[in-house]
Amino acid sequence: MYATVAAVIVVVGMLFAYQANFLLDRSTATERARSDKQAQKAVDREQPAFVSTVTPLDYDRDLPEAFTVLLDRLLTEDEQAALTALNGDASEVWEFLKPLGGRMVERASYVAPLEDGNENRGVAQTFDLNLNSDRAAGLTINNMTAVKDSCRVPTAKTVVTVPPAGAESRQGLLWDLTGGPTDKPHGPYVLDDGEPQEGQLYFRRNVVELGNGQSNMAFRIQPEVSTHTCEWHIVASYTDTTGSHEQRIPSGTGTLTTEAVPSQPVQYFERVPASGWGCLGEVSQQGCRATAFVRLPRPPAHRPVPG
Incomplete structure (x- = not known):
């Protein structure tokens, strides 16, 4: 019991x-x-609001129509002879110069008129910018601003130019970094191959939504310079549930570099359509049949942007 x-x-x-x-x-x-x-x-x-990845354009697979190759050293007589023996095929010129230390500089896409009256034109080095956020909460990037960290006169010793073989235009965003360190960057402008939005300031009409399961955002960026090579970065302004914030691209103290073409290189080579190579400076003139048709490169004059 x-x-x-x-x-x-x-x-x-x-x-x-x-x-x-x-x-x-x-x-x-x-x-x-x-x-x-x-x-x-x-x-x-x-977690970081978003992660940015900068990838230089693979010029081996995506060769621009018009470009210039810069080298920090002079070409030997044998290398000059080998270059001027080429028929001017763009891929062959790049394939020959890249192993010698060549760096690609594009002719910037021509967009006219730009929304704010900007008429600056220069050269560019294109890269891909990918933005991705793993945050559960969403965020909105409502502006991206280019900031120059430093600018210097370009110092390449050898310049090789291949002129355009046809129309050229890249889709993406164009940033104007022309001028020296005190000249304010402008943009980004829309590059869209003649579509109505081409030349418009991207963030006047667009935002970038990230996080909350949104897909990553990929941009092709074309920054243009003229008289100066510039080190620069991007400041992205965004809002989330806690307010307004800013994030640097690249992160930390990293910078982006866009290289200009020197106006007085020691050696200058240019392929003149239907005439052959023209060569100026400390060159041998072997194979340079079109020298009378070329001049040393002159960067376009920098014009202040209205407003």
């Missing part, structure tokens, strides 16, 4: 404990859910 009573007491105790725990869980469920949600938000905000 005592055993039965003890068993009943144990069962009742267990039921009482279960009921007490159940009532406690119910009474604290809302608070715990609220606390968990706040913790999740805090962890979410600890």
Whole structure:
């Protein structure tokens, strides 16, 4: 009998404990859910708002129509002879100069008129910019501004120019970095092959939505310079549930470099259509049948942008 009573007491105790725990869980469920949600938000905000990836354009696969190759050294007589023996095929010229230390500089896409009256034109080095966010909460990038860190006169010793073989235009965004360190950058402008939005300031009409399961955003960026090679970065302005913020691209103290063409290189080679190579400066003139038709490169004059 005592055993039965003890068993009943144990069962009742267990039921009482279960009921007490159940009532406690119910009474604290809302608070715990609220606390968990706040913790999740805090962890979410600890992540970078977004991650930016900058990838230089692969010119081996995507050769521009018109370009200039820069080298920090002079070509030997044998290398000059090998260059001027080429028939001017753009891919062959690049394939020959790249192993010698050549760096590609494009002729910037021509877009007219630009929305704010900008008429600057120069050369560019295109790259791809990818933006991605793993945050659960969404965010909106409503502006991106280019900031010059430093600019210097270009110092390449050898310049080789291949003129355009046809129409050229790249889709993406164009940033105007022409001029020296005190000249303010402008843009980004839309590059869209003659479409109505071409030449418009991108962020006057567009935003970039990231996070909350949104797909990554990929841009092709064409920054143009003229008289100066510039080190620069991008400041992205964004808003989220906590307010307005800024994030640097590249992160930390990283910079982007866009190289200009020197106006007085030691050696200058240019392929003149239907005439051959023209060569100026400290060159051998071997194979340079079109020298009378070329001049040293002159960067376009920098014009202040209205407003």
